[in-house]
Amino acid sequence: MNLLNTLVDKGLRRETPTREEALAVLATSDDDLLDVVAAAGKVRRHWFGRRVKLNYLVNLKSGLCPEDCSYCSQRLGSKADILKYTWLKPDQASQAAAAGLAGGAKRVCLVASGRGPTDRDVDRVSDTIKAIKEQNEGVEVCACLGLLSDGQAERLREAGADAYNHNLNTSESTYGDITTTHTYADRVDTVRKAHAAGLSACSGLIAGMGESDEDLVDVVFSLRELDPDSVPVNFLIPMEGTPLAKEWHLTPQRCLRILAMTRFVCPDVEVRIAGGREVHLRTMQPLALHLANSIFLGDYLTSEGQAGKTDLEMIADAGFEVEGTGEVTLPEHRAGGGCGSHEGGGACGPATADSCGSAPEEPRTDLVAVRRRGAGTDLAPNA
Numbered sequence: 001m002n003l004l005n006t007l008v009d010k011g012l013r014r015e016t017p018t019r020e021e022a023l024a025v026l027a028t029s030d031d032d033l034l035d036v037v038a039a040a041g042k043v044r045r046h047w048f049g050r051r052v053k054l055n056y057l058v059n060l061k062s063g064l065c066p067e068d069c070s071y072c073s074q075r076l077g078s079k080a081d082i083l084k085y086t087w088l089k090p091d092q093a094s095q096a097a098a099a100g101l102a103g104g105a106k107r108v109c110l111v112a113s114g115r116g117p118t119d120r121d122v123d124r125v126s127d128t129i130k131a132i133k134e135q136n137e138g139v140e141v142c143a144c145l146g147l148l149s150d151g152q153a154e155r156l157r158e159a160g161a162d163a164y165n166h167n168l169n170t171s172e173s174t175y176g177d178i179t180t181t182h183t184y185a186d187r188v189d190t191v192r193k194a195h196a197a198g199l200s201a202c203s204g205l206i207a208g209m210g211e212s213d214e215d216l217v218d219v220v221f222s223l224r225e226l227d228p229d230s231v232p233v234n235f236l237i238p239m240e241g242t243p244l245a246k247e248w249h250l251t252p253q254r255c256l257r258i259l260a261m262t263r264f265v266c267p268d269v270e271v272r273i274a275g276g277r278e279v280h281l282r283t284m285q286p287l288a289l290h291l292a293n294s295i296f297l298g299d300y301l302t303s304e305g306q307a308g309k310t311d312l313e314m315i316a317d318a319g320f321e322v323e324g325t326g327e328v329t330l331p332e333h334r335a336g337g338g339c340g341s342h343e344g345g346g347a348c349g350p351a352t353a354d355s356c357g358s359a360p361e362e363p364r365t366d367l368v369a370v371r372r373r374g375a376g377t378d379l380a381p382n383a
């Protein structure tokens with residue numbers, strides 16, 4: 001297939017594909033799917049070998065957000081029956097992080113619901129970052145606290161944060177349909193602030209919210225322009241009690257095409273499979289490792305993932321290896337940051353009908369489980 005040969009050549013040269021080429025990846029047929037995966041897999045292996053970076057989410061503050069992001073179970077007016085709690089103390093967060101690190105994670109992602117942190121919140125999170133870094137040598141810490149005000153990114157950097165996550169989520173033209181309490185421009189501004197402060201920027205998307213192929217290509221091209229070190233790709237978890245609870249459009253094949261397109265557009269960037277991996281890729285998860293070089297271990301912010309042990313077995317069975325703390329994630333020309341992360345999974349994160357491939361016959365609501373263990377509970381975490 002000429003298209004795929006062209007995309008592999010461009011990916012190895014870090015050259016941007018055209019919009020038409022990116023759209024063509026999303027429009028490939030199920031018969032061509034394995035060829036698409038094999039082609040994007042060549043680009044993935046060129047820049048990242050067979051390494052898989054593991055990231056671990058710690059939800060520092062869950063629920064009760066004043067913002068109205070329609071995909072989010074923590075939003076204003078959410079009826080989702082999720083865990084709700086206020087800020088974890090530094091030692092509680094550190095304990096939660098330690099479980100993920102013991103399970104093989106290299107990065108801890110500290111996430112808090114809310115529009116953005118107050119200066120007092122930045123103090124709290126700074127104390128938490130210091131506690132985690134003191135107790136775990138070599139750990140990467142990413143903060144994900146919402147929109148940043150001037151000076152806050154610098155303070156997080158000084159406290160030891162390596163990275164900051166803030167997702168664009170969807171295209172600029174559809175952003176207003178998903179959220180009304182802040183704008184796409186606000187989000188771009190925060191990613192730029194993180195970059196400017198010397199933090200490794202992590203910014204990604206959510207697929208499955210009813211967007212078109214053009215929207216998906218738009219958001220991935222916008223991300224390429226922002227130049228984050230890592231791009232989390234969320235697949236909407238349509239949680240009961242949220243406005244997008246009925247948006248069940250994704251198929252495993254569609255998810256693979258979206259990941260392949262993201263890899264071709266962002267060839268040398270950490271592409272991370274984030275929320276919705278188990279719900280939408282299902283038994284095709286191992287194939288997705290040929291496209292993404294990073295996943296979250298264990299549970300998401302408000303929903304449960306598959307057992308951490310199953311994640312590790314899947315990686316080994318598929319012939320990949322967990323990236324160690326001594327290994328640098330990014331290719332040499334990007335290193336400096338060496339990181340990349342975020343919002344990831346459950347809290348922030350959704351699809352449209354497939355341009356090709358069939359839609360699932362029945363929504364797999366049985367695969368969505370609200371998180372009831374780990375941070376904010378007395379139960380052992382999944383890691």
Ligand code: SF4
Binds near residue numbers: 066076348
């Ligand atoms: S995505 Fe973040 S800002 Fe939006 S409602 Fe959820 S927690 Fe709040």
